[in-house]
Amino acid sequence: LNSDVSTINIDHHMTNLNFGAVNLVQAERASTAEILLQLIDALDVQLDEPTAICLLAGMVTDTQGFTTANVTPATLEAASRLVAAGADLAYIANMAYSRRSLPALRLWGIGLANMRLEEGILWTTLSRAARCAEGLDEVTDRGLSSLLISADEANIAAVLQEKPDGRIEISLRARPGYDVASVALALGGGGHLLAAGATIDGPLDEAVKLVIGMLKTQVLSEQTEVPTPEG
Ligand SMILES: [Mn+2]
Secondary structure (H helix, E strand, O other), X not given: OOOOOOOEEEXXXXXXXXXXXXXXXXXXXXXXXXHHHHHHHHOOOOOOHHHHHHHHHHHHHHOOOOOOOOOOHHHHHHHHHHHHOOOOHHHHHHHHHOOOOHHHHHHHHHHHHOOXXXXXXXXXXXXXXXXXXXXXXXXXXXXXXXXXXXXXXOOEEEEEEEOOOOOEEEEEEEOOOOOOHHHHHHOOOEEOOOEEEEEEOOOHHHHHHHHHHHHHHHHHHHHOOOOOOOO
16 A cells, blocks of 8 residues: 555454544444445445445345344345345355355365365365366465355364465455454454455465465364353
8 A cells, every 4th residue: 555545444353453634433243335335424435336236235244144143133234225226146146155256166166075164173174186177277266265164063164265475365254253354463463253254375284284274273272161152
């Protein structure tokens, strides 16, 4: 970022470090789009259809289709206003969660075939070579970790993907009562108790050792504590 430009930091992640010159961080909000809608109201900006579509896409993807534990009546009221302003909820939800390319699905197959379960941590890796073999380059699909955490045996799920630049993108999911935000934050990333992520240096096998080791330590520490609901 150009240091002459002030940073306005708008976010809903509890791990946000308030790095902006101005910080509008509301961890109690289910999505950043909800905060933007408040801002639009406060600035007396007209809520037109393209804006409503973008904000509803933000809400749907941040809440996994309004299914995360932090969704409140205020979230649904905000979504209701966006639908009234012309945003198509069924279309947006379908595009966000039910459409993907065949190569992306094949890549999931590779990830699923290589899953490993250790101490309640269900994890897998996707190498750059595997992605290139399917004709994919950039990491674009982040849904596999959500599929992994649906396994009955998993308390924590992790997907480690090797990016084109050799760095490793980590996507973490937890079952209620567990916390992946603290591990993500320790790795230089962030997120929520139940969904978080980070990007770290490769190579992939070193990243696996580091991340799975940290997750095992985290799970051990949580087994001695009373589980807390997601905040
Ligand atoms: Mn979020």
